[in-house]
Amino acid sequence: MADCPGVLHLAAMADGALARIRAPGGRLSAAQARATAGAAATLGSGVIDLTSRANLQIRGMPEGAGPALAARLSAADLFVEGPADRRRNILLDPFSGLDPEEVRDMRPITASLDEGLRSASWIGALSPKFSFVLDGGGRSAVAAISSDVSCRAAAQGTMIIAAGDVLVEAADDQSCVAALLAIAQTAAAAGPQTRTHDLDPRILTSALQAVPGVRQAPEPLATRELTPRLGLVPQRGSERVALSLPVPVGRLDVAMLEWLADVTALDGEGWLALAPWSAVVIFGMSHAVAEARLAQSVGRGFTPLGVAERLTVVACAGSGGCSRAREPAKELGREVLELAAAEPWRLPPAAVRVHLSGCPRGCAGAATADLLLLGAEESPGWSAHRAASPRAPGEPVDRRGAVSARDVFELLAHRGR
């Protein structure tokens, strides 16, 4: 990916200019979802990506479309003037506030952190890659996703904040937000490309000691694994349910986003959440309606639940959208899911993760995959790796000039042989 884009500052990609929309905590109203779909139809190619950090990206725009896009999205409160537009990377559990198992509702902290970043005088010096993850202790366990700063609710009612090797405990929402902003400000003061791992822990500790209500944490919280939630999900204190719909390889089109906006307005509470496991969640639906909408969703282009629960496919933009790629990662990923839906007997007995990247950089995510296919850098073709991540792919188990969806299932079937 080129320079981190925002709404006004676009990234030049192989299929045109690309904008990234950062909705606070990944929440959009039905009207905001509709505005995004309208902008993608009018200014872009109609392709909308849902990223692994729960942002939306509009693809295929002409160079210089930023001001027109900013004007459209400003009316929908999806654009922030100035450098904060592309420096508010806050990942929140999509079920925050509604998960019966969570310890704390992190939505107020998310809103205050977003507001603090918008108004910070130093925001322009913060790296656009600097990111936060906020986890209220619900079942999704989003803190497992790597970030510069993670903030997790602890059972005793406090928040444990981890920034590199520095671990502190915040007593309440106010001190938590102050601590998160202090960490970002320390990174900004150290230089525009600085990430948490670049910071001297002594400087960071000293900055946090000055924040009222923050003290050194007694110990880290136990590690948890990300738990994607799909289909009908119970909501706290309600007979109603949330509907989490899997988006194939993180790619939507205008019609899919408009349909989500309609369902959100007609059957839900009027807002939806973007999930970092390539899903969109609509809240406050009756059980019967949610079942009906889930059944309809397949005809609208969403992945069947029976496939998504057994097969996770992550894929970067590939040759259709990235000039570094030789291989069509996104298209191959979509074909794999379509083949699984048409011929479900191909699905392995246990759930598997497949990662497809058009080149060895592996932009689609850092998690370990059962099967990792990397496009070669210097020549056409793929290398296949088992139980590997792009950061540590190891030796390939196979090399192929071309890979079809059937080949992917063949490589999966031969795992462990």
Ligand code: SF4
């Ligand atoms: S992994 Fe994909 S998106 Fe990232 S640089 Fe390579 S081809 Fe481009």
